[in-house]
Amino acid sequence: MRRWTYRLALFAAALIIAAGCDNGKAGNNDADVAEGKVNVVTTFYPLYYLAAGIGGENANVTNLIPAGVEPHDWTPKSRDLQTASRAQLFVYNGAGLEGWVDDFLHGTGSGGSLRTVEASQGIELIRGNPEEADAHEDHGHEGDLDVDPHTWVSPKSMLKMASNVFEAYVDADPAHKDAYESRYNELKAKLEGLDRKMTEGLADVPKRDIVVSHQAFGYLCRDYGLKQVAIMGLSPDAEPRARDLLDIAKFVKENGVKTIFFEELVSDQLAKTLAAEANVGTDVLNPLEGLTPEQEKNGDDYVTIMERNLQNLRKALQ
Structure with a gap:
């Protein structure tokens, strides 16, 4: 029942977005869109760190979950759908963290024009404790109840996630590949340095x-x-x-x-x-x-x- 209610809410929000486009009225998120840049939406802070660092002046990055809010307790609102519907890239962690993501992306009504990046793709995932299934269902971890989604807490994982974000930028905006690559290499060096400190420390x-x-x-x-x-x-x-x-x-x-x-x-x-x-x-x-x-x-x-x-x-x- 809870999942059905959430889908209904997303559908209603999508209708509002469509109506706003049809009558030509500007939405509340116009300030989130930058002409001449790749508009990127990330779900939470570690992904924002990667997307902003690699995108630099060629990207406009909006983070959905605000400072001080725990991601496990957060669900998107209609204004978040509107923000994502106007972006070119949507970066999410995956591994079951954002249990709402499939319905959310469907609700944007982007028709496939929004590129999605599952940042944890390619990381060997850790299987968690199946006894936590009930808690996960309450917080949107449906489908991957026994997978540990906290990939970013290791700098080694963040290196792979940075690579995934970099490749997505190049696919979306190949004309600025050199700029993305330069910033990616700079960020990669920082993460490699952090990895060495963690290993040695x-x-x-x-x-x-x-x-x-x-x-x-x-x-x-x-x-x-x-x-x-x-x-x-x-x-x-x-x-x-x-x-x-x-x-x-x-x-x-x-x-x-x-x-x-x-x-x-x-x-x-x-x-x-x-x-x-x-x-x-x-x-x-x-x-x-x-x-x-x-x-x-x-x-x-x-x-x-x-x-x-x-x-x-x-x-x-x-």
Whole structure:
């Protein structure tokens, strides 16, 4: 019933868009369209970082999910459909993150003129915990209930995602291939440098277990030799069972874990409660699902926040 209602809402929104085009009235998103540039819509911050960095002056990039909003809790509105309907590229993560994407793209009424980019294409995906299926259904993860969608949390994955975005720009606007390639190579160098820092910084830590509030760090752990124990599942507000909390508290005590990590866009209550029970500290490990308004104001980006994650990991794993 919930999925049918959402489809009906998208259909209605598409009719509104069509009506606006037929009567010649300008929509509210005219400011989002730039003549002479590739207009790009991204679903959330990591993809915006890639698209804006590679597109540069040749692109106009609009990000759908605003600062401070957790992507698992977000669904598109009619104005988002209108924005995407006027773009040339739509970049989404895939791997089940945006469970609404098929209906959304159908609702744009673009008739195939909107190029879509599944940024996670080509990354070896991690299978998650099938027991989290109910939580995923509540947050739009239909169809890929046991796939971990958090590919971007590893710089190694981001390198592949950057390549996918670069290729999409060249396909959409081959006349500016050299400009896209130059900016892509610059961004690639930054991500490769971050990857080296992560590899070297985590190679010599004496401990390898991290306890996190949200099961979002599977790709980071896989790529850099760590193991995550999560209080909640792939969806950040999936409720853990009392037995799970007791098991994690026992794990923390038996394995000398000194820090329980929480994130900034969701409640830290469970992490702090568990830390108090186990008599350990807490710290931030950012899954980079979005920037806070303060981080935006301070000029933080994917690389600076991942470097901060590395510092916090190194401190916790001594």
